[in-house]
Amino acid sequence: MTFIETLKNRRSIYALGKNIDGEKAIAAIKEATRLSPTAFNSQSGRILVVTEDAQDKLWNSIVAGDLEATMKEQGATEEAIANTKEKLAGFGKAYGTVLIYEDQDTIKDLQEKFDFYAENFPVWSEQGTGIVTMNIWGALTEEGIGANLQHYNPVIDADVAKAFDIPANWKLRGQLVFGSIEAPAADKEFISDDVRFKVAK
Numbered sequence: 001m002t003f004i005e006t007l008k009n010r011r012s013i014y015a016l017g018k019n020i021d022g023e024k025a026i027a028a029i030k031e032a033t034r035l036s037p038t039a040f041n042s043q044s045g046r047i048l049v050v051t052e053d054a055q056d057k058l059w060n061s062i063v064a065g066d067l068e069a070t071m072k073e074q075g076a077t078e079e080a081i082a083n084t085k086e087k088l089a090g091f092g093k094a095y096g097t098v099l100i101y102e103d104q105d106t107i108k109d110l111q112e113k114f115d116f117y118a119e120n121f122p123v124w125s126e127q128g129t130g131i132v133t134m135n136i137w138g139a140l141t142e143e144g145i146g147a148n149l150q151h152y153n154p155v156i157d158a159d160v161a162k163a164f165d166i167p168a169n170w171k172l173r174g175q176l177v178f179g180s181i182e183a184p185a186a187d188k189e190f191i192s193d194d195v196r197f198k199v200a201k
């Protein structure tokens with residue numbers, strides 16, 4: 001698969017199952033993370049991969065519980081809460097989830113060391129997390145594994161940290177759910193090139 005072919009094949013796949021080689025997936029996740037560029041080579045990304053019982057616990061206990069509490073606070077109906085739980089149970093059916101973090105201590109150290117760039121480091125950290133997320137997504141695509149990207153942070157941060165012993169300096173930025181592709185992605189429309197690109201000579 002060429003790089004562009006990988007980009008074409010990478011889609012948000014929501015119907016995911018458990019029929020994949022987990023070892024291969026985890027190896028791809030690690031390699032994609034290691035090889036991702038970061039500002040000042042800070043390597044500020046941190047990763048928690050959950051599978052098996054931990055995958056079930058994440059989606060059906062932690063995220064479901066935290067969202068139910070939040071939705072109740074906001075006055076959501078029982079029906080809306082039940083629909084949300086059903087959606088979350090769908091994520092639980094996937095093989096695993098990559099929880100993508102940024103190490104805030106690394107960012108603080110850089111801010112102290114390179115005062116001139118202090119304001120840039122949090123921005124570059126966000127860019128870094130986007131890059132690593134996309135590289136993991138691409139590496140999984142190359143293995144024929146589907147994924148979708150979720151953002152239940154910060155609602156779930158404290159309970160996830162408690163359940164999986166996550167250091168206080170790790171800040172959760174996204175959750176990439178992955179597994180076997182059980183149904184293809186929906187069609188996607190692209191805006192016109194004229195709107196997006198300028199080429200100058």
Ligand SMILES: Cc1cc2nc3c(=O)[nH]c(=O)nc-3n(C[C@H](O)[C@H](O)[C@H](O)COP(=O)(O)O)c2cc1C
Nearest residue numbers: 010011012013130148149150151152174185186188
């Ligand atoms: C930064 C970013 C945040 C996203 N957040 C979510 C999300 O919270 N939930 C979700 O279902 N999809 C999320 N997505 C997926 C996008 O909706 C999806 O990538 C887009 O519609 C294009 O579809 P495709 O991934 O199939 O190409 C996110 C994507 C990006 C790049």
